[in-house]
Amino acid sequence: MLELVKLSKSYGGRQVLGGLSYRFEPGEFVAIMGESGVGKSTLLNIIAGLDAPDSGQVLVDGTPMSALDDDAATRLRRSRMGFIFQAFHVLPHLTLLQNVALPLLLNGGSPERASDMLAAVGLGGRDHDFPRQLSGGELQRVAIARALVHRPALLLADEPTGNLDPDTADAILRLLREETRASGAGAIMVTHSHAAAAMADRILVLTRAGLQQA
Ligand SMILES: Nc1ncnc2c1ncn2[C@@H]1O[C@H](COP(=O)(O)OP(=O)(O)OP(=O)(O)O)[C@@H](O)[C@H]1O
Numbered sequence: 001m002l003e004l005v006k007l008s009k010s011y012g013g014r015q016v017l018g019g020l021s022y023r024f025e026p027g028e029f030v031a032i033m034g035e036s037g038v039g040k041s042t043l044l045n046i047i048a049g050l051d052a053p054d055s056g057q058v059l060v061d062g063t064p065m066s067a068l069d070d071d072a073a074t075r076l077r078r079s080r081m082g083f084i085f086q087a088f089h090v091l092p093h094l095t096l097l098q099n100v101a102l103p104l105l106l107n108g109g110s111p112e113r114a115s116d117m118l119a120a121v122g123l124g125g126r127d128h129d130f131p132r133q134l135s136g137g138e139l140q141r142v143a144i145a146r147a148l149v150h151r152p153a154l155l156l157a158d159e160p161t162g163n164l165d166p167d168t169a170d171a172i173l174r175l176l177r178e179e180t181r182a183s184g185a186g187a188i189m190v191t192h193s194h195a196a197a198a199m200a201d202r203i204l205v206l207t208r209a210g211l212q213q214a
Helices: 040-048 070-080 096-106 113-120 136-148 166-183 194-198
Strands: 002-011 014-024 029-033 055-060 081-084 154-158 186-190 202-207 210-213
Touching (some): 002 040, 014 040, 014 210, 029 040, 029 166, 029 194, 040 154, 040 186, 081 136, 096 113, 096 136, 136 154, 136 166, 154 166, 166 186, 166 194
Parallel strands (some): 029 186, 029 202, 081 154, 154 186
Antiparallel strands (some): 002 014, 002 055, 202 210
C-alpha cells in the first residue's frame, strides 16, 4: 500500500534524503536501522505527513499524498495509519481510556476495544487514570495501545520500545506482531535495537545510497 518515489529532503543546505525510492510490500513488518543522523526519523515523519519532502512522492494505495487536500490527507492517515512516535504525546487532560479510544471516535467507530487494548499493553484496570500518574514506559504503552486500537493498515513506529525494560519491550513487540498479523497490517519500525529488528520480516538499513536490505 506504500510506495516512496524519489524522495529528497535537505535541512539548511545539507541533504538528508537524496532521491530515495522504495516499495513496501503489503502486510510486511519492516525494521529500518542505520547510523544516527542518517535520516530515519525524517523518513518516517515524511511518510506520516509530519514533514514534507522537498521533492518526490509518498503514494498510499497508489494515490500521491500531495494530490490530496489537507482534510482528505488527514482522514486517510487517521483511518489507515497508526503512529507510535515519541513526540506524539498522550493528551494530559484525558484519561487513559479516553486517550486510547480517540482514534476510534475520530473514525466514527465505537470505543469498545479501547479497554481491551489497555489490558493488552499491561495497563488493565487503569482506564480512569490520567497520564500524569504514569511512568515514561507506561505512557509509551498507552501510545502503543492508541496506535493499534483502530486496526490501522500501516503502523509507523519510531523506537517503540525505547523507554521499556527488556521484558516489557519483548512483550510489546510480540503484541505489535500479533496485532499487525491478525489484521494483515504492514509496519515500519525505526529502531537501533537488534533485538527489536530481529522480529521484523525484513531489516532495511538506511544509508546515503538509500534503503537496502541488511
Ligand atoms: N527539523 C529539522 N531541522 C534541521 N535539521 C534537522 C531537522 N530534523 C532533522 N534534522 C537533521 O537531519 C538529519 C537526520 O535526522 P534524523 O532525526 O532523521 O536522523 P535519524 O537517522 O533518525 O537519527 P537517530 O538515529 O540519531 O535518531 C540530522 O542531521 C538532523 O540534525
